[in-house]
Amino acid sequence: MVCHARLLGLLFALLPSLASAQVESDVAKAERWPETEEWSSEDWADLMVELPAPEGELSITEVTLSRADWLAEAGRQADAALAAGDWARAEYRLGQALAEYPDAHDTRLRLAAMQFGRGALDDARALLQQGLALAPEHADMRLALARLLASQSRHAAALRVLDEVSPLLARHLDYYSLKAEMARRSGNCVLAMPLYQRLLDTAGTGAWWLGLGLCQRELGLDFAPAFREALASADLGNASLRFVEQQLEQYGTAQTD
Incomplete structure (x- = not known):
């Protein structure tokens, strides 16, 4: 026993x-x-028998999304929030995505644009500066930060941001266009003029002709040819066209005096 x-x-x-x-x-x-x-x-069989699992027992399997799927889902949720007029929810969801993947630069640019759009310039600037600390060569992020600074009339600061890297001009015309404009507005026409000339080698844009002419006038050079090219372009606004016409009239009068 x-x-x-x-x-x-x-x-x-x-x-x-x-x-x-x-x-x-x-x-x-x-x-x-x-x-x-x-x-x-x-008797042995009774001892060896296995008890059945309780009915209704759940089997939970954790599903891990890939980076691309995770960011895509965050973008879809942000879109849905915007469609519902919930701006704060959209920003929150994009912020969550950045917390998970700080190097998601497209998401960072989108969130910064939203912050800029509602006037939260300090938040947008800090967000872009954090991104540039992670990716100093990211041209689009530099362009976004420079535009934000330009909107505050901080032209020298914007120029400094753009002057730190030199992306391929053919793929970043907007980058060099803003850089030339910031150089001109900062009083650095010596830097701005060659930039305008390089841009004009790619396309005869009226704004670039105007910028070049303004720098030439600032340096005491003959600006009339550049202004005439600007006047003949189709992309200048009415205010700019009136200004160019006035400057050419004054120039013509000065030449005949």
């Missing part, structure tokens, strides 16, 4: 999945049996 009890104790240690109540019942049963009684195969 003692032998049977020890045997059941050993089984209890080896089979932790058995219910304790069932084991205790079997131990008591063994103690009541005569010492000469042998274990049947059916």
